[in-house]
Each structure stands twice: as C-alpha cells, then as structure tokens.
Amino acid sequence: MAETMASQRAPDSRQTMLWVSAALLPGIATMAALFGAAVLLNLGVCLVVAWLTEAVCLRLRHRDWRAGLRDFSAPVTALLVGLAVPPGAPIAAPVLATVTAIALGKHAYGGLGQNLFNPAMVGYTVALVSMPAAFALWPVDAASGATALDTLKHNDGLTLAELLRTPAFGSIGGYGWEWANLAFAMGGAVLIARGIIGWRLPVTFLLALGGLALAFHDGGSSRSAGSPLMHWSMGSTMLAAFFVLTDPVTHPNPRRAQIYFALIAAATTFTIRAWGSYPDGLAFGVLLANAATPYLDRRFA
Amino acid sequence: MIARYLRPMQSRWCVEPGDVVRCGALLGSGRVRTHAAFTGTVASIDDERLELDVAGTEQIPSLDPLDVHSSRATVLERIEHAGIVGLGGGGFPTHLKLAEALRRGVDKLVINAVECEPGVHCDAALCEQFEPEIVQGIEALQHLLDAEVHITQGAATCPSRQAWQTHTLNADTPAGAERQLCRSIFGITLAADERPVHHGIVVVNVGTAHAIARALQGWPLISRMVTVAGENRWLAIGTPISSLLEGSSFRVGGRLSGQTVGGDAPIGKTTNAVEPAPASRNAQPCINCAACDVICPEDLPVAQLARLPRGNVEAAQRLAADRCIECGLCTPVCPSHIDVLTILRQHRHDVRHATTQRQAAAAAGNRFEAREQRRAVQSALREARRQERLQRRQRNG
Amino acid sequence: MAELAAALVGSLLVNNFVLAQFLGLCPFFGTTQRYDTALAMGLATTFVLCLAATLCHMVYHLLLVPLGLEYLNIIAFIVIVAGAVQLTEMYVKATSRVLYQLLGIYLPLITTNCAVLGVALLATGKALSFIETLVFAAGAAGGFTLVMVMFSAMREQLVTRDLPQAMRGTPITLVSAGILALGVMGFQGL
Amino acid sequence: MIDVGTILGLVLLVCALLAIAQRRLAAGDDAFVKAIASELPQTQCAQCGYPGCRPYAEALVGGAAIDLCPPGGEATVQKLAELLPHNPRASAGLATSPAMVARIDEARCIGCYLCIEACPVDAIVGAPKYMHTVLRDACTGCELCLPPCPVDCIVMERP
Structure with missing residues (x-):
C-alpha cells in the first residue's frame, strides 16, 4: 500500500524544475523566431548570471553550493527573467534583474522554498523601476518600437480595428506576441496534464482578466481598454499565468484562497494596463498577490 | 532474557x-x-x-473463569482486573471506555477488523486462528452494552452472525480509524472535539474483543498477536524486540504511522507490528507543493503545520493540529522526503498538552476560589458564634 | 458618485498612505509583529481617523473660517486628534485590557501618526466637502488597515523561515516592506 | 486674543467630553488581573513568595518580577513577558521541576485533617479520624500538605 502511495508522490523539486524548464521551450522558440536571436542572447546572459549568483550566495551562506545548484531552481528563475526583460534592452537590465532575483528574491529569505515573493518578478520589477526606459522598447519586425500595450494606452482616437493595422499589432494582439502567448499556453497545458501545477490558478486568472477586459471593452471604441482576446495575447500574460503565478512556494494552498490570489493578480494587472503609467501590470500584480498569500493562507487555512 | x-x-x-x-x-x-x-x-x-x-x-491463567452472562459490574470489573486496553493502537483503558459508553447510553457497537495500514495484518491472523473466542468476546460486549453489532472488515474476514451487520470497506489508510468509520458506515462527521461515544457509537478493535473473551476465561492481557516483519506471531507482552529481530533500532506500528524505537524496547499491549527501522533519508527544503494538504484525510493545513517551528502553540492550535489522527499518509507523499508525521505528531502533543494544562489550571483556580469563599463563610460563622457566647456571658456575668 | 468611488480606491490603494506616501510607518513596523495587534491597531486608527477627519472638517469650516483663524488649523486639529486617541485608548482599555497591554505605547502613538493629521490637513487643504473628507479618511484608514493586516501575516510567516543570520529580524522585514511597496508602485499615475 | 481663546475653548470642550467618557468606560484593571491570573498554573503553591496565584497576579500588575513561578516554567515567563514588557526578571535561571503529585501512605495516615486544611485546591478528601486520600488529577503538586503532616506519610511522585 505504502509503495503505491509513494508512487503518487508529487514530483521531486528537481523534476518539477526540469519539467517547468522543458515546458518553457516552445515559448522560447517562438519568441526567438519572432524577435530574433537577441532573445536567446538575453536568456544566455541570465542563465550564466543566475548560475554565478546562486553559487556565490550559497558559498556566502556556507552551504554546499554544488548541492544547491543541482536543484535546478536558479535556471528556471533565469529563464523567467530572461523572457520578461526585453531583448533590446542594454545588458545591465537582465544582469541587474537576475542578480536581484536570485540574491534578494531567494537567498535573502533563506533559499529554495523560503521566499515570500516570486524571485523572478522581484528581479524584473526592481530592474523595471530603476530603468523604465530600457523596458519600453520591444523589437517590432526587427526594429524596436513601442509595444502593443503602450500604443493601446496612448491611443488617441483610433478604434481597435484601426489599431490592429498599426505596426505594433499583429492580427489579434501584440505583434508576434499572440504566437508566443499561444506557445506558453501550450507549455502550461502540458504542466497541468503532468500534475506539476494545478489548473485552478491560471484559469481563474485568465478568466478574471478576460472578464475585466469585457466589462471595460465598450465595443472597441477609441477609449476602450482592449478586448479580452487582446489582453490574453498581449504582453507575457500566458507566461505569467502558467509559470509565474503557479510557483508553488508563493501561492496559497487552500482552494478558495487560490481564487482570491488569482483575482488580486488579475485586477491589479488590468488596472495598471488600462489606467496605470507602466506598460504592463503583470509583475506588480504577481507581487501584490504574493504579498496577500500569507494572509489568504491564514484566512482560509 | x-x-x-x-x-x-x-x-x-x-x-x-x-x-x-x-x-x-x-x-x-x-x-x-x-x-x-x-x-x-x-x-x-x-x-x-x-x-x-x-x-x-x-x-x-491467573484469574478464575467467569460466565459470559454475569452482571455488567462483574464483567466491567474483570475487564479492569485483566488490564485490557484498546489493542487497535490507541491503548485507552477499555473498562473506562465501556463505563463511559454505559453512562452515556450507546446503541451501536462497532467491532473493527479493518486493517488499513501497510505492514500490519495481525487482526487478519487473529480472525483465522481464534474465531470462537472472538465471537464469545463480541457476544459478551453485546450483552454488556446491549447495542446493535456492526462488524467492519477490510482484507480480513471477521467471524460474524446473522444478527450482526457486516460492512466490508476498501482498506486504504485510514479507513480503520474510528472517525473515518463513523463517517463511512453511519454518515456521521465528528466535530473536532467529539468522540464516537457522543453519537451513541463505541468502536472496539477485534483484538480487544478477543482479549475480553480470554479475560472471561481467566487470562489477564499478557500476550497478543503481532506482525513481526510480515509474519504473524502470538507473543508475550514484555518480550524485548531485540530477541525477535536483528538490528539496533526498530519501527513499532504500521509502515505509515509507526514510530522508531531503540533496541531495548519491549512488545507492548498496543504493539501491532514490528519491523527493522527504515533507512532515514535526508530531507530537502519544503517547496510548499501542498501534496500533503491534498492527501490528508482530515484536510488539515499540513504544509503550514510542517513549516511551523515547534513552540508556537497558539499557531498550532489555530491550524487545528490536535485534529491530526496520525495516519501517516503525509510522509510518503512528500517530494522533499520530510518526515511530516513526526512534526505533526509533536504539534499535536504540544496543543493537547497545553489544553489539558489550561483546563487543569482553570479547575484548580475555581477550586481555590470556592475554598476561599467557604473558609470566609466558616470564619464568619465562627465569629458570630463567638460574639453570641460573649454577649450571653456578659448578660449572665 | 463615480468620482467618490475613484477617490476611495485611490486613497485605498493607489496613493496608499503607508506604501505610496510612506506616512504612518512607525505603527506599521511596530505592531505588525503579531496579527491580532496589527488588526487592533488598524481598527483603532480607522476609528480615530474617521472621527478626527470629520470633526476637524467641521471645526475648520464652522469655527476657524468664520473667525478668520485658518492659520490655527494645525493646533486645533492636534487637539481634536489627541482627544479622539484618548477616547480610543479608554475604550480599548475598558473592553480588552490584554490588547491594551499588547499595543502598549503604540496606542497613544496614533496621535503622532502622520497619516491621521495628514488626512485632516490634506482634506481641508483640498477644500473637500464633508462627504469627500469622510470618504478620503475611510479610504486612507482602509488602506492603512489592509496593509497592516497583510504585512503582519507576512511577518508571522517570516518567523517560520530559516533565514540567514544576517537577515533575521528587521532586515528581512524592511526588504519585504520594500518589495510590497514596489508592488503598490505599479499604481502610480492612475 | 481671539485665537488663544478659541484654542482654549476647544481644549476645554475636548477635556469635558473625555471626562464624561472616562466615567462611563471604567478602567478594566480588574479584568487585567484576571487575564494575568489565567496565565498562571493556579497551583497556589506560594513558591513565588505570594500567598497564591491571584495575589501574585496583582503584584505582577504592580510590576513584580515575572519569573518567580517554578511550576509555570519558561512558558509562563514567556507569556508574562509578552503581556508585561516592562516588568523586571528576578533571576537568570528558573528552577523548574517536573510536575509531581502527592500520595498519602494510607497505612500511616492518622486522619488528623491537617493536610486537608493546608491543601489550597481541596485535592485531599477525608474527615477527621477517617482515612484521607489525594485525588491524583486534582492535586497540583504544590507540596503545601507536606509540612503540616505530623506522621510524614505524604510522598511526592510522578503522575
């Protein structure tokens, strides 16, 4: 009996990280195809910096750094940061983001499993806030330009249909971003099928985001904040929904608490996207939702 | 030896x-x-x-035999004199349990032969070898409590009569625990601080029923059936485990909820299984994957409890650590090989100890207040009588 | 009605008094060690804030302006806030004495809480109407309590974590508060 | 002059309101003593130098040292430190002993009723010239019954 029980054992933390990295590959490939090799360069930089920071931090904490590296959590954080930071950005952005993510986001709290906030988002937000200019420029068919979100925000008079024809947009969402989001969604579906992550969190998040977008859609007029479909395919929505929000360490366990967690993240993201000054509110949404996790855990224990 | x-x-x-x-x-x-x-x-x-x-x-046998249909008081006294305790693993004195059942009134008697833990099948062997005594024991209990008899069995087939209702359950852990039995057979979900007796149910392990029958034949509880590394043997209580198995440390109890004990530990009244101690694995940090939350039959916030350092009793109480039935399902599912059961067992002990401590202190406080008032009344009375004597003396004087 | 709701959400989250405007930080770090003291402090501050803001508004418009004594507003407001705090202190002391002892110095400290006086002064400064002042105060107090409760739950979690020696206690608290403020920063420019 | 007058008026008004409130909201000192007393183990053993737990609680509210209660042990000291941050600690270590229970050796008990008089929590039952016995789960282990016993027939042991 216990033998069968043991087989139901949730995947080892190492396997989890391996599976998550594997699930990211389709998305990475799509983005590399669309935005050129800069994406891969970016990821490479992040991976190396993450590996170095992890080793240094572990040594500083007198821990066996080889064992620490074997749990594969640093590469996952590096990939997430690498995908969030725009490839066109100066080299300082991914480096700062990754170092902050690993050092401040994870090791300041005591290493794997101890952190309160998702390390990748901590790193990304710190870099975003300290170098806002670097984060605004995403390559649009090989020339870097404002992202779809940015154009939508400063839209003065074009209806959604006309917006879609401007260079920053592809056919339904951000240029190229709709394919990347689709690839990430597929990767996420694989993770759910393998039981690595629960379906409840990403689905609630996407539904809530879509719902809010629908509420403020007012028929695609110039003042509209974008249709649900656009919101799903703009920015790195799917990446956040399936890979960042579902980080087991920083989301609550009780089912009802996970619903509120997703609602907080979705509400914040939408508010910032519609009326805020930053182009994309995903990172802030994740941080606020992570901040609410201890309270939600306690409230719905 | x-x-x-x-x-x-x-x-x-x-x-x-x-x-x-x-x-x-x-x-x-x-x-x-x-x-x-x-x-x-x-x-x-x-x-x-x-x-x-x-x-x-x-x-x-060191006691004289007793007729099954003798009076309730004599049967209860014999159960106490034979030193019978719950053999299912709880170890609560059976005479106290039955006395409380009689006081509160019980209409359902459950004879529990569901062995739901891997590595323990002593009840199955008991049912095969000692069928007449078990039936005698159940009849004695039925006569004592005059309750409707329900037999619950899993893999083992427990001896049964037409009048008794037999329930066969799929025996995966913790189907045999009394809280789970109340829910699966009678559909009653016990509140945190409730026991089956609060709903007119008393659950008795089939081994205890057998021990009661032997007690009526004159045997005190001096031996029991134990699964020793998978093989069932009838062993005397007190036998050192080191004389049965090689090794310096052993696991007592089932593979899930068992405890590791030292070499000189004996077979006790509640020891249902013994095995060489399992190899201990070094634990990795908990990544809050909540696999233990999912599998917990009492759906406790196991992940939060497992991370809670010992000593924070209020938090352990808030997270209902005392509702843990120590079924041990959480340890095997943990991907970081953390011994979750031991942590929860410690929290449960701390919370229960703190509650009994607080209740004892409150009771002692009330008794002290009552005593103070009584002594005040007594001294006032004594004073009044003294005054009265004084006045009488002055009047006569 | 819509702008009232926007004002409420605004002071609740966007320019949250603690995390965006960095007012009322001393009770924020002082009482969030435990969940129940943080909640108590949040509720006490909400009571004081709403009471004081409305009273200050009345005193300002009915007393100071007719007499042309607008320049006395800070002194008058401090008197009212101190009165409200003293009232709260008496109430807490009477109802749950243990909480009164646990909050200790932080209960009278509400008088000097920048958020409380801040709201009164800002409200009169922006010449908000009575209703708007109340909504503004309620939003500010709600934001304060929300952040206090969330942060105290976080700090209770931090205690269970095996933090590196250098980060134990205040350092990790400041880091976490910083990241929380970072999260709220996203709302800038709403 | 008008400005000073206004401020004075305001201050007096607020003080008047507070005075009214003060009378209605009686300070809950007594409730605090009860709260402190409920933290103590109520053994009434007087090892803290006060004639019982309630007097010690009153002394604590007055500022007595928080680590005078051996039966309470470190847990009680922690609780009291939390509730009374400003109270001092008398000594570094606290001599905590494991919980003990009294037992009367019935062969030698002469039924003199002295121990029943001495027991602060009525844990000993019996009548003069009749057999006395200790109720094991009522006894708090305070050892106050040992000195008065003329025949020294009371023994402390683990529960």
Whole structure:
C-alpha cells in the first residue's frame, strides 16, 4: 500500500524544475523566431548570471553550493527573467534583474522554498523601476518600437480595428506576441496534464482578466481598454499565468484562497494596463498577490 | 532474557526488586493494571519501566473463569482486573471506555477488523486462528452494552452472525480509524472535539474483543498477536524486540504511522507490528507543493503545520493540529522526503498538552476560589458564634 | 458618485498612505509583529481617523473660517486628534485590557501618526466637502488597515523561515516592506 | 486674543467630553488581573513568595518580577513577558521541576485533617479520624500538605 502511495508522490523539486524548464521551450522558440536571436542572447546572459549568483550566495551562506545548484531552481528563475526583460534592452537590465532575483528574491529569505515573493518578478520589477526606459522598447519586425500595450494606452482616437493595422499589432494582439502567448499556453497545458501545477490558478486568472477586459471593452471604441482576446495575447500574460503565478512556494494552498490570489493578480494587472503609467501590470500584480498569500493562507487555512 | 514493562500513566508498581512473580501476577495497578507475562524475579524498577529476569515462559491463567452472562459490574470489573486496553493502537483503558459508553447510553457497537495500514495484518491472523473466542468476546460486549453489532472488515474476514451487520470497506489508510468509520458506515462527521461515544457509537478493535473473551476465561492481557516483519506471531507482552529481530533500532506500528524505537524496547499491549527501522533519508527544503494538504484525510493545513517551528502553540492550535489522527499518509507523499508525521505528531502533543494544562489550571483556580469563599463563610460563622457566647456571658456575668 | 468611488480606491490603494506616501510607518513596523495587534491597531486608527477627519472638517469650516483663524488649523486639529486617541485608548482599555497591554505605547502613538493629521490637513487643504473628507479618511484608514493586516501575516510567516543570520529580524522585514511597496508602485499615475 | 481663546475653548470642550467618557468606560484593571491570573498554573503553591496565584497576579500588575513561578516554567515567563514588557526578571535561571503529585501512605495516615486544611485546591478528601486520600488529577503538586503532616506519610511522585 505504502509503495503505491509513494508512487503518487508529487514530483521531486528537481523534476518539477526540469519539467517547468522543458515546458518553457516552445515559448522560447517562438519568441526567438519572432524577435530574433537577441532573445536567446538575453536568456544566455541570465542563465550564466543566475548560475554565478546562486553559487556565490550559497558559498556566502556556507552551504554546499554544488548541492544547491543541482536543484535546478536558479535556471528556471533565469529563464523567467530572461523572457520578461526585453531583448533590446542594454545588458545591465537582465544582469541587474537576475542578480536581484536570485540574491534578494531567494537567498535573502533563506533559499529554495523560503521566499515570500516570486524571485523572478522581484528581479524584473526592481530592474523595471530603476530603468523604465530600457523596458519600453520591444523589437517590432526587427526594429524596436513601442509595444502593443503602450500604443493601446496612448491611443488617441483610433478604434481597435484601426489599431490592429498599426505596426505594433499583429492580427489579434501584440505583434508576434499572440504566437508566443499561444506557445506558453501550450507549455502550461502540458504542466497541468503532468500534475506539476494545478489548473485552478491560471484559469481563474485568465478568466478574471478576460472578464475585466469585457466589462471595460465598450465595443472597441477609441477609449476602450482592449478586448479580452487582446489582453490574453498581449504582453507575457500566458507566461505569467502558467509559470509565474503557479510557483508553488508563493501561492496559497487552500482552494478558495487560490481564487482570491488569482483575482488580486488579475485586477491589479488590468488596472495598471488600462489606467496605470507602466506598460504592463503583470509583475506588480504577481507581487501584490504574493504579498496577500500569507494572509489568504491564514484566512482560509 | 530480560522482559521489560513500561509504567502506564497514573499507575504505580506494586512489587519490589527481588520479588519472585508467577506468570499472570499483578505488577502494577492504578488507571491500568500491568501483569507479568513470564515467571521470574523483578530485576529493577524505576519511574519509567520495570525489568523482569525471565525464568519460565510457560503461560497459565491467573484469574478464575467467569460466565459470559454475569452482571455488567462483574464483567466491567474483570475487564479492569485483566488490564485490557484498546489493542487497535490507541491503548485507552477499555473498562473506562465501556463505563463511559454505559453512562452515556450507546446503541451501536462497532467491532473493527479493518486493517488499513501497510505492514500490519495481525487482526487478519487473529480472525483465522481464534474465531470462537472472538465471537464469545463480541457476544459478551453485546450483552454488556446491549447495542446493535456492526462488524467492519477490510482484507480480513471477521467471524460474524446473522444478527450482526457486516460492512466490508476498501482498506486504504485510514479507513480503520474510528472517525473515518463513523463517517463511512453511519454518515456521521465528528466535530473536532467529539468522540464516537457522543453519537451513541463505541468502536472496539477485534483484538480487544478477543482479549475480553480470554479475560472471561481467566487470562489477564499478557500476550497478543503481532506482525513481526510480515509474519504473524502470538507473543508475550514484555518480550524485548531485540530477541525477535536483528538490528539496533526498530519501527513499532504500521509502515505509515509507526514510530522508531531503540533496541531495548519491549512488545507492548498496543504493539501491532514490528519491523527493522527504515533507512532515514535526508530531507530537502519544503517547496510548499501542498501534496500533503491534498492527501490528508482530515484536510488539515499540513504544509503550514510542517513549516511551523515547534513552540508556537497558539499557531498550532489555530491550524487545528490536535485534529491530526496520525495516519501517516503525509510522509510518503512528500517530494522533499520530510518526515511530516513526526512534526505533526509533536504539534499535536504540544496543543493537547497545553489544553489539558489550561483546563487543569482553570479547575484548580475555581477550586481555590470556592475554598476561599467557604473558609470566609466558616470564619464568619465562627465569629458570630463567638460574639453570641460573649454577649450571653456578659448578660449572665 | 463615480468620482467618490475613484477617490476611495485611490486613497485605498493607489496613493496608499503607508506604501505610496510612506506616512504612518512607525505603527506599521511596530505592531505588525503579531496579527491580532496589527488588526487592533488598524481598527483603532480607522476609528480615530474617521472621527478626527470629520470633526476637524467641521471645526475648520464652522469655527476657524468664520473667525478668520485658518492659520490655527494645525493646533486645533492636534487637539481634536489627541482627544479622539484618548477616547480610543479608554475604550480599548475598558473592553480588552490584554490588547491594551499588547499595543502598549503604540496606542497613544496614533496621535503622532502622520497619516491621521495628514488626512485632516490634506482634506481641508483640498477644500473637500464633508462627504469627500469622510470618504478620503475611510479610504486612507482602509488602506492603512489592509496593509497592516497583510504585512503582519507576512511577518508571522517570516518567523517560520530559516533565514540567514544576517537577515533575521528587521532586515528581512524592511526588504519585504520594500518589495510590497514596489508592488503598490505599479499604481502610480492612475 | 481671539485665537488663544478659541484654542482654549476647544481644549476645554475636548477635556469635558473625555471626562464624561472616562466615567462611563471604567478602567478594566480588574479584568487585567484576571487575564494575568489565567496565565498562571493556579497551583497556589506560594513558591513565588505570594500567598497564591491571584495575589501574585496583582503584584505582577504592580510590576513584580515575572519569573518567580517554578511550576509555570519558561512558558509562563514567556507569556508574562509578552503581556508585561516592562516588568523586571528576578533571576537568570528558573528552577523548574517536573510536575509531581502527592500520595498519602494510607497505612500511616492518622486522619488528623491537617493536610486537608493546608491543601489550597481541596485535592485531599477525608474527615477527621477517617482515612484521607489525594485525588491524583486534582492535586497540583504544590507540596503545601507536606509540612503540616505530623506522621510524614505524604510522598511526592510522578503522575
């Protein structure tokens, strides 16, 4: 009996990280195809910096750094940061983001499993806030330009249909971003099928985001904040929904608490996207939702 | 060979080192009685345990036989004198449990032969080898409580009668726990601080029923069926485990909820299985994957409890650690090989200890207040009488 | 009605008094060690804030302006806030004495809480109407309590974590508060 | 002059309101003593130098040292430190002993009723010239019954 029980054992933390990295590959490939090799360069930089920071931090904490590296959590954080930071950005952005993510986001709290906030988002937000200019420029068919979100925000008079024809947009969402989001969604579906992550969190998040977008859609007029479909395919929505929000360490366990967690993240993201000054509110949404996790855990224990 | 007996709570040894005792003689009495399972001399006694230097292992009944249909009081007294405790693993004195059942009134008696834990199948062997005694034991209990009999069985087939209702359950852990039985058979979900007796149900392990039958035949509880590394043997209580298995440390109890004990630990009244201790694995940090939350039958916030350092009793109480039934399902599913059961067991002990401590303190406080008031009234009365005598003397004086 | 709701959400989250405007930080770090003291402090501050803001508004418009004594507003407001705090202190002391002892110095400290006086002064400065002042105060107090409760739950979690020696206690608290403020920063420019 | 007058008026008004409130909301000192007393183990053993737990609680509210209670042990000291941050600690270590229970050796008890008089929590039952016995789960282990017993027949032991 216990033998069968043991087989139901949730995947080892190492396997989890391996599976998550594997699930990211389709998305990475799509983005590399669309935005050129800069994406891969970016990821490479992040991976190396993450590996170095992890080793240094572990040594500083007198821990066996080889064992620490074997749990594969640093590469996952590096990939997430690498995908969030725009490839066109100066080299300082991914480096700062990754170092902050690993050092401040994870090791300041005591290493794997101890952190309160998702390390990748901590790193990304710190870099975003300290170098806002670097984060605004995403390559649009090989020339870097404002992202779809940015154009939508400063839209003065074009209806959604006309917006879609401007260079920053592809056919339904951000240029190229709709394919990347689709690839990430597929990767996420694989993770759910393998039981690595629960379906409840990403689905609630996407539904809530879509719902809010629908509420403020007012028929695609110039003042509209974008249709649900656009919101799903703009920015790195799917990446956040399936890979960042579902980080087991920083989301609550009780089912009802996970619903509120997703609602907080979705509400914040939408508010910032519609009326805020930053182009994309995903990172802030994740941080606020992570901040609410201890309270939600306690409230719905 | 040195046999060892652990002193149960609130009971005292009633023999001295050097005394020669025959098999079945009384070693300790109080809340629970302890009897010698061997003939021999008492080697040493201390607060924790008594060591008996064994001379003969031949067992003889030390009480006179009793008719099954004698009065309730005599049957209850015999159960107490035989030192019967719950053999399912709880170890609660059976005479106290049955007395409370009689006081509160019980209409359902559940004889539990569901062995739901891997590595334990002593009840199955018991049902095969001692069918007549088990039936006799159940009849005695039915006569004592005059309740409707329900037999619950899993893999093992428990002896049964037409009048008794038999329920066959799929025996995956913790189907055999009394809280789970109340829910699966009677559909009653017990609240945190409730026991089956609050709903007119009393759950008795089939081994306990068998021990009761033997008690009526004159045998105190001096031996029981134990699964020793997968093989069922009828063993005397007090036998050191080191004489049965090789190795320095052993696991007592099932593969899930068992505890690791040292080499000199004996077979106790509640030892249902013994195995060489499992290899301990080094734990990795918990990544809050909540696999233990999902599998917990009492759906406790196991992940939060597992991360809670010992000592924070209020938080452990808020997270209902005392509702843990120690079924041990959480340890095997943990991907970081954390021994979750031991952590939850510690939290549960701390919370229960703190609650009983607080209740005892409150009761002592109330008794102190009541005593103060009584003494005030008494001294006032004494004062009044003295005044009266004074006045009478002045009037006559 | 819509702008009232926007004002409420605004002071609740966007320019949250603690995390965006960095007012009322001393009770924020002082009482969030435990969940129940943080909640108590949040509720006490909400009571004081709403009471004081409305009273200050009345005193300002009915007393100071007719007499042309607008320049006395800070002194008058401090008197009212101190009165409100003293009232709260008496109430807490009477109802749950243990909480009164646990909050200790932080209960009278509400008088000097920048958020409380801040709201009163800002409200009169922006010449908000009575209703708007109340909504503004309620939003500010709600934001304060929300952040206090969330942060105290976080700090209770931090205690269970095996933090590196250098980060134990205040350092990790400041880091976490910083990241929380970072999260709220996203709302800038709403 | 008008400005000073206004401020004075305001201050007096607020003080008047507070005075009214003060009378209605009686300070809950007594409730605090009860709260402190409920933290103590109520053994009434007087090992803290006060004639019982309630007097010690009153002394604590007055500022007595928080680590005078051996039966309470470190847990009680922690609780009291939390509730009374400003109270001093008398000594570094606290001599905590494991919980003990009294037992009367019935062979030697002469039924003199002295121990029943001495027991602060009525844990001993019996009548003059009749057999006395200790109720094991009522006894708090305070050892106050040992000195008065003329025949020294009371023994402390683990529960």
